[in-house]
Amino acid sequence: MNKSELEEVKSNKKVRGKKVPLKIIPLGGLGEIGKNMTAFEYNDEIIVIDCGLAFPDEDLYGIDSVIPDVTFLIKNKEKVKGIFITHGHEDHIGALPYILKQINIPVYGTKMSLGLIEIKLKDHKMLNDCTLVMVEPGELIKLDNFKVEFIRNNHSIPDSCSIALHTPIGVAVHSGDFKVDFTPIDEKMMNLQRYAELGKRGVLLLMADSTNALHKGYTMSEKSVGETLEHLFSKASGRIIVSTFASNVHRLQQISDCSIKYGRKIAFSGRGMENVSEAARALGYLFIPEDMIISLDEIKNYPNDKLTIVTTGSQGESMAALTRIAASTHRHVHIQEGDMVIISAAPIPGNEKAVSNVINDLIEKGANVIYKAIQDIHVSGHACEQELRLIQALLKPKFFVPVHGEYRHLFTHAKIAQSMGVDKANTFILENGDVLELNKTNGEVTGKVPFGRVLVDGMGVGDIGNMVLRDRKNLAENGIITVVVAIDMKNKIIISGPDIVSRGFVYVRNSEELIDQVRDIVTNVVESCLDRNITQWAEIKNSIRREVDNFVYDRMKRKPMILPVIVEI
Amino acid sequence: MNKSELEEVKSNKKVRGKKVPLKIIPLGGLGEIGKNMTAFEYNDEIIVIDCGLAFPDEDLYGIDSVIPDVTFLIKNKEKVKGIFITHGHEDHIGALPYILKQINIPVYGTKMSLGLIEIKLKDHKMLNDCTLVMVEPGELIKLDNFKVEFIRNNHSIPDSCSIALHTPIGVAVHSGDFKVDFTPIDEKMMNLQRYAELGKRGVLLLMADSTNALHKGYTMSEKSVGETLEHLFSKASGRIIVSTFASNVHRLQQISDCSIKYGRKIAFSGRGMENVSEAARALGYLFIPEDMIISLDEIKNYPNDKLTIVTTGSQGESMAALTRIAASTHRHVHIQEGDMVIISAAPIPGNEKAVSNVINDLIEKGANVIYKAIQDIHVSGHACEQELRLIQALLKPKFFVPVHGEYRHLFTHAKIAQSMGVDKANTFILENGDVLELNKTNGEVTGKVPFGRVLVDGMGVGDIGNMVLRDRKNLAENGIITVVVAIDMKNKIIISGPDIVSRGFVYVRNSEELIDQVRDIVTNVVESCLDRNITQWAEIKNSIRREVDNFVYDRMKRKPMILPVIVEI
Structure with missing residues (x-):
């Protein structure tokens, strides 16, 4: 019985002979x-x-x-x-x-x-x-x-x-x-x-x-990507911009190795890419000679064929480096005729459209874009x-x-x-x-x-639950109409309003007539309630909600959220 | 010169000799x-x-x-x-x-x-x-x-x-x-x-x-799908449920031909599928003997291996027949162990996740699901x-x-x-x-x-423009806080409120303290404005918006829409 088996026996004894599951x-x-x-x-x-x-x-x-x-x-x-x-x-x-x-x-x-x-x-x-x-x-x-x-x-x-x-x-x-x-x-x-x-x-x-x-x-070896990269680097005559996951350090290594082989300085762009490449180098997982790495500020000092820029944004994330490059909002990198952009990743389900948009923008600006669908540039x-x-x-x-x-x-x-x-x-x-x-x-x-x-x-x-999400979905699809009316409860009269404020519903300047009609409806509902001695807010609010909802749906087949607020004076 | 060439000459003359582009x-x-x-x-x-x-x-x-x-x-x-x-x-x-x-x-x-x-x-x-x-x-x-x-x-x-x-x-x-x-x-x-x-x-x-x-x-011939269908139909022992685009009448024909060959009655499910199959038959594009078609009400009268159900929903559309079948909300069709579900379509970009969800639900309920990624069931x-x-x-x-x-x-x-x-x-x-x-x-x-x-x-x-869309996006991601305050402008005092109503922001019952704090902030802002003789609504509203926005962002790193409404009495 070796040491570890002995320990196993001891450990079994701890549950007093009875084997627990x-x-x-x-x-x-x-x-x-x-x-x-x-x-x-x-x-x-x-x-x-x-x-x-x-x-x-x-x-x-x-x-x-x-x-x-x-x-x-x-x-x-x-x-x-x-x-x-x-x-x-x-x-x-x-x-x-x-x-x-x-x-x-x-x-x-x-x-x-x-x-x-x-x-x-x-x-x-x-x-x-x-x-x-x-x-x-x-x-x-x-x-x-x-x-x-x-x-x-x-x-x-x-x-x-x-x-x-x-x-x-x-x-x-x-x-x-x-x-x-x-x-x-x-x-x-x-x-x-x-x-x-x-x-x-x-x-x-x-x-x-x-x-x-x-x-x-079988899933192909990471090394097979290196072969494709080598082929692309060997024929590139302009800048090479490569986007991949920052944590894919072996991919970064292969991109760096190709860059070094072809005398290209390497610049990292995107917060995640900068952080992870730095950590990976410090920890001994990514090997790039110090003098091959430059900052984005320095890229202007090198000819195009001596540059590799490694970026975040392979998923078309809205704020990531490659997305900003594609949208011409990146501070340092603007696409030039002759740039080769390599997207060395596959879109995660749900990101397909965002990635397509980035690809279209890059091609339109003159880049030669290499991506998974047209070349084996990812495993x-x-x-x-x-x-x-x-x-x-x-x-x-x-x-x-x-x-x-x-x-x-x-x-x-x-x-x-x-x-x-x-x-x-x-x-x-x-x-x-x-x-x-x-x-x-x-x-x-x-x-x-x-x-x-x-x-x-x-x-x-954990403070967002289903009710909040349901409201957000409703607001997203239909917008909101807020109805504010001030009521003098003693004399049972409207003393101010109704004020109608909408957001995400219609462009108000073009819909004054509609808003006027909503105002009339609310006035009628509230006056009718007050006439009938209905003074419970909840009931008045429900009536407002129902009548405005019906009117808007009949007129426009839309169902904005109706939010009545009664101010009691 | 033939007749059509003659006409061409005439037509050219109409522009009086001058060739327009x-x-x-x-x-x-x-x-x-x-x-x-x-x-x-x-x-x-x-x-x-x-x-x-x-x-x-x-x-x-x-x-x-x-x-x-x-x-x-x-x-x-x-x-x-x-x-x-x-x-x-x-x-x-x-x-x-x-x-x-x-x-x-x-x-x-x-x-x-x-x-x-x-x-x-x-x-x-x-x-x-x-x-x-x-x-x-x-x-x-x-x-x-x-x-x-x-x-x-x-x-x-x-x-x-x-x-x-x-x-x-x-x-x-x-x-x-x-x-x-x-x-x-x-x-x-x-x-x-x-x-x-x-x-x-x-x-x-x-x-x-x-x-x-x-x-x-080359794109494969439509007929190649028929071969896969034939193979699937030949080995199916339970019901076959096929989902495809209603307008793909040739696909419907091939599904029908297989059904007829294997003695399966055909039922169509989904409004689009019913409308289009009917129109295609009436117009002479889809050939199915009358006695092979049954309604959904009748499927219970036939053994499973004598039934084909053709449905909409190949894109995972939320209200379509196959989606309802997968979610167990279809009135007539509930998945049974042994059902074969064929999704004879490819997801249109953007629909990948919705289609995956439908596939997962169907498999979980016991269906054998055949789809493009695992078999050549679409061209x-x-x-x-x-x-x-x-x-x-x-x-x-x-x-x-x-x-x-x-x-x-x-x-x-x-x-x-x-x-x-x-x-x-x-x-x-x-x-x-x-x-x-x-x-x-x-x-x-x-x-x-x-x-x-x-x-x-x-x-x-055309009545929804960029401003409305921007509001909807903001509402969707952050929700809205409506602030209503009634002010006696003559005496420069708050006479009612502030009332704070939020939607899509936080679950209010768990956030009473937060809402109280917002109320205090608004009270202070308004009183401070009134003290300083600021009586322009726009200015008071802007102050409310700014202060509430800052507070909420500091506390929660969120940016709900702030909608101040001032009721002047």
Whole structure:
């Protein structure tokens, strides 16, 4: 019996001979892309993997971001031992500033992940209040019931890991976001041997990335992008402007390597790009000689064919560098005939139109725009079907839970696992909030904890609910008519108004007649109420709302929000 | 000299020997997908090709549809001789009800196009006021200066045509929307021979569909979809639910043929699907034996494997049949284990998320969902690069104007034309409103007519402008705070209020303290103004707006619209 097995025995004894089940509780990331977060509970110990945000759907008017509901963790505060971060993407670390304010626990992650988390916590002025624990890939963090092992994988960010949770009843492997890249840029391949070793010893549960489960075959190596870049750089005679995700440091490395080879100075544009490239260089993930980097102020001092500008904005985000370049509102970079613009990314679902608009603007201004649809200038960071089959073959888990995907991705991934030998009864397509209890032989969903989306708007976290959103949708589509009338309640007469003020409804200067008619209607409604001795505000307001609503709908087939205000004098 | 040549001579004489130029004036469809409309002016005659609408972008809050600005046509009312419709899709006929109300001119089109236009004009209760002239593919409509020839092409709707405009200075060919389908369902192939004949005699100008200019190769024949359908129908054991565009009558025919072959009754669901399938059958474009069609009420009388349900909703539109089926709100159809749902369409850019949601919901309810990303169950109606090259080869035009596309499509199509021999100086990437003047040897953009997007919201056409849209955006993202205060101007005191009413801002019950603080701020502002003898409403309102805005932004980093109303007593 080796040391770790001995500890396992000890740890089992702690629950006094009785084997308690392992609980798996996804708080986000299932049935959606984003806000990945999963809790694992054993005995009196809870650990959490990842703490991500989601970007708001278009029906979430005015919302900045969406984070998971962590009521369950707060209720069990004393049990929660740490958050373990697989990698530094927003959908895995973005909720940390909000969650750590509610429950301050240690955060474990690799160097690159922590570097990005630090930037975030600094922004929120809370870096000094938080405990960040750096781990190496391969390292094992020992808690009372859990041992948390970081296993290197490959993804579109350096230092990404899968996590193996060693528990008294067996090993649970969480793949994290991953692909199998046989030729990664940093030459650090996913630790498939450790996967195989764990599989050989027996894996209780696998939870794995479903993002690309619908795609057959293999995801191409990051290196293949380098070949396309090399080809493009070799024939470019003007400036090269490349847009990609700032966190895709290996992409930045390849862009930089090409630039260096062709004697092009490199300038970074966009706050995220500047921050991340600086952090990645400081931490030893991005290697660019100091003298090859210039600031945007300096680009005017170099000939076009000696310049590469690396920007944010690959998703057409309205304030990002490339979008500003396309709209001619960038302070330093204006498109010239002969510029080559490379968008080295694919549009995230929902961003297709914004990206198209940027491409059209750039071409119209004379740029030669290279993008994914016309050239292989991007590869995914997520495993396709064959890679998903590979990790099934290595791990041979007893139970399987597909994660990180919409329902169709989870469903398809479950089918893949079953075709690789996982029992159908041992495959669980979970929803956020589900409590899956596993023992060595059986699994069962036994309950539900609070779950859902908490909306972040400005400084407000969770103060925007469905009613406010419904109002915003209504205001967005129809505008508002405010009706103010001052009533002398003693004498039952209108003493001022009605004043009609509208916003987002019609252009008032062209609609004076309509507004006059609304005013007449309100006057009639109020006088009629007063004549009939109706003096309850609520009733008068309802009458105003109903009559104005009917009139406007009849006339215009529109339903603006009607907001009556009665001033009682 | 044959008869038509004689007429050409006569027509030339009308301009008294002096050759006037042909003017081409796109009013919509350039730099965008949608609202296709082009005016052609020669001498004292104007004709128009197509009259389409565009679907609103997501930033057009509350807008139902977008139509072209036709100020130019209204100004030249007496010159405009007719609107010639290439085919019956919304982006080519959808603006007719609005435009015909402004300028009532004859509409020429093939039988299927007019059938769909009639449905539309009936909805607007204006069918009897309009002049619809039916033409056959191959027919020539003779006006004073123009002869308008309809040439059959292939597209994702029956009876689609290109148009050749014979003018005194030469022939202009407008491709309409087209693909080259060598095996069309109705066996009526695009009239490539007529294209060749015109090309042989000399074509002055080609304007052609750029939608798929970025796609290499050929667009597959509609018949290839039939093969996939046949395969799916042959293995289905439950109900088959197929969603597609109602106007894709050839697709409906193939779905019906498969259903008939496998003894499945056919039920149509969704208003558009019911209307169009009925019209297409009545007009002789869709052939289904009467006894194979059943109503939705009757589906319960048939076993699952004897049923095909054909629905609207292939774009995830919120009220369409398939969306209601997915959400379990359809009155007749509820997903059962074993249902096969075929989405025989591709998401139009912008609809990707809505379609994904429908797919996820259907799979979650137990349906086997077949869609474009996982099986070849749809083909485009637009020509790819090789087909675009083919018509260049047949027509060999002197001048070329790419149409029907965003800038990148037009740009790429222009390059294709140039590589086929069109002179670069004779290639014009136009914008809406441009006036291109052509004579036999030269072309030049000589001016601009009014152009742009007219917004339709309910019954209102063009009454929503940028100010209203800006307000709607602001309301959508931040909500509104209405501040009402009644002031006794004689005594310079507040006699009622301030009343604070917010919508879409925060959930008021949880924010009483905040609202109280806003009330205090307004009281202070107003009292301070009155103390300082400021009695101009505008100034008091501005002070209220500024102070409340600052307070809310400091506290919450939000910027709701502030609407102060002062009631003077």
